[in-house]
Amino acid sequence: MWWHAIWRKPEWKNWPLIVTQIYRLGVLSVVITVMSGFSIGAVLALQGYNQLVRYGSESALGLGVALVLVMEIGPVVSALLFAGRAGSAITAEIGLMKATEQLSSMEMMGVDSLQRIVSPRLWAGFIAMPILALMFSVVGIWGAALVGVEWLGVYEGAFWSGMQDGVTFSDHVLKGIVKSVVFGLVITWVAVFEGYDCQATSEGIASATTRGRCIFVCFGTGTGFFPDPYHV
Amino acid sequence: MTDHIVLENVVFTRGVRRIFYDVSLRIPRGKVTAIMGPSGTGKTTLLRLVGGQIVPDSGRVWVDEQEIPKLSREALFDVRKSMGMLFQSGALFSDYSVFDNVAFPLRIHTDLPDQMIRDLVLLKLQSVGLRGAADLFPSELSGGMHRRGALARAIALDPKIIMYDEPFTGLDPVAMGVIVLLIQTLNQVYGMTSIIVSHDIAETASIADMVYLISDGKVVGAGSPDHLYKEDSPRVQQFIKGLPDGPVPFHYPAADFEDELLEEIPNR
Ligand SMILES: Nc1ncnc2c1ncn2[C@@H]1O[C@H](COP(=O)(O)OP(=O)(O)OP(=O)(O)O)[C@@H](O)[C@H]1O
Numbered sequence A: 001m002w003w004h005a006i007w008r009k010p011e012w013k014n015w016p017l018i019v020t021q022i023y024r025l026g027v028l029s030v031v032i033t034v035m036s037g038f039s040i041g042a043v044l045a046l047q048g049y050n051q052l053v054r055y056g057s058e059s060a061l062g063l064g065v066a067l068v069l070v071m072e073i074g075p076v077v078s079a080l081l082f083a084g085r086a087g088s089a090i091t092a093e094i095g096l097m098k099a100t101e102q103l104s105s106m107e108m109m110g111v112d113s114l115q116r117i118v119s120p121r122l123w124a125g126f127i128a129m130p131i132l133a134l135m136f137s138v139v140g141i142w143g144a145a146l147v148g149v150e151w152l153g154v155y156e157g158a159f160w161s162g163m164q165d166g167v168t169f170s171d172h173v174l175k176g177i178v179k180s181v182v183f184g185l186v187i188t189w190v191a192v193f194e195g196y197d198c199q200a201t202s203e204g205i206a207s208a209t210t211r212g213r214c215i216f217v218c219f220g221t222g223t224g225f226f227p228d229p230y231h232v
Numbered sequence B: 001m002t003d004h005i006v007l008e009n010v011v012f013t014r015g016v017r018r019i020f021y022d023v024s025l026r027i028p029r030g031k032v033t034a035i036m037g038p039s040g041t042g043k044t045t046l047l048r049l050v051g052g053q054i055v056p057d058s059g060r061v062w063v064d065e066q067e068i069p070k071l072s073r074e075a076l077f078d079v080r081k082s083m084g085m086l087f088q089s090g091a092l093f094s095d096y097s098v099f100d101n102v103a104f105p106l107r108i109h110t111d112l113p114d115q116m117i118r119d120l121v122l123l124k125l126q127s128v129g130l131r132g133a134a135d136l137f138p139s140e141l142s143g144g145m146h147r148r149g150a151l152a153r154a155i156a157l158d159p160k161i162i163m164y165d166e167p168f169t170g171l172d173p174v175a176m177g178v179i180v181l182l183i184q185t186l187n188q189v190y191g192m193t194s195i196i197v198s199h200d201i202a203e204t205a206s207i208a209d210m211v212y213l214i215s216d217g218k219v220v221g222a223g224s225p226d227h228l229y230k231e232d233s234p235r236v237q238q239f240i241k242g243l244p245d246g247p248v249p250f251h252y253p254a255a256d257f258e259d260e261l262l263e264e265i266p267n268r
């Protein structure tokens, strides 16, 4: 039932719904994503430089930071931020709609709530997550350049050319994108499911929201290494 | 089978509590049928069974000669397009304005141009007295306004069947008179089969062609309002006259009150 309702190709009529959700879930997450991307990039550059400079290989700083960001930290941290911000919002919203019979009344009008509520959110997660992750990485690299090149004095040419030589689209960037697409789906899926499944009470909604996020944090940590996102 | 809605030997349980033991009733086409009964007997549950939101443990539910519990999801949604339901809680969509709430079913189920949808919506809102409140959001409405907005949304598509779950609660006498008239008009002009769940005996009796009285999971009285007024079954009389003592329970099933008061609190 779920699969059927959701993976039907979205109708053109539903595009405005998807766009609204991309705005609410994606665009409104940009600030927090950019801010943490910048600080993580800066911290990576600082600590990386301190280690590399001891071996005289600080010119590898750009490459190292870029790889770590694009493949690992970018997708994972931006996904955790997304889960915290957008995922919880989805669960709470759907839980509340359930508790106030809005879902029932929609179904009684002959409107499939899975298609109308769930599907646009899943598609929005699917589309927004990789973009957010890329944004995170790009801003992170920029932050690293600011610290590494401008402040610590790494040679600018080496910083960028090392990155250009070492990072390829198919090997690294694509892997990061695939990762974040999967994360985006898992987050919205879990969030939507928890919302639908919650007890129709205020406490039920609260615990569903928390549970959704916990599930994803475990999943996210399970699929990579992972520094605690909330101490950034 | 000319009746619009038929329930046959319906049994329904929630958890361990049996809500319906054996309910059979027929709702004639194009008439106003009232479902009455003490709070908590399952009137709302009955409407949900008709709408296919819940499935009976056994027994059958027919709407327009289609067996509701056996329909596929798509077929069920199709049947529901011809049903309107006013929820007991109203259940307007909280992030849409009143106007958009009423326009919602029209926008989804019809291809009408915006201008016509706007006119239709304003017409429906006018009939419940909320045209001036079209741009308000549900959180800005009073309880009675919320329910009137929900009523406008329920009738937006001019459904063949309309189910009103407590349409009169929270209405002042003037609004009540208007809504009674509206329900009557919808029934007489459009021939909507109407089901009213209500406790307001006088108002309901004034428009209902047929009344079913449900208590303790069974139909305990059925017939025209006049017929029920004359019926001498103690249950029916107690309910209609609103007497505190009699076979109709006011309390949710519970242990003996005296026993419970004297009972030692178990150590926690
Ligand atoms: N979701 C639910 N889970 C478990 N029990 C329920 C649920 N909804 C209703 N019930 C039980 O079903 C019984 C019938 O409920 P229903 O809402 O149909 O009553 P009602 O006749 O509409 O009452 P009222 O006139 O007060 O609205 C009640 O005893 C209630 O406790």
Ligand SMILES: [Mg+2]
Residues within 6 Å of the ligand: B043, B044, B045, B088, B165
């Ligand atoms: Mg009820």
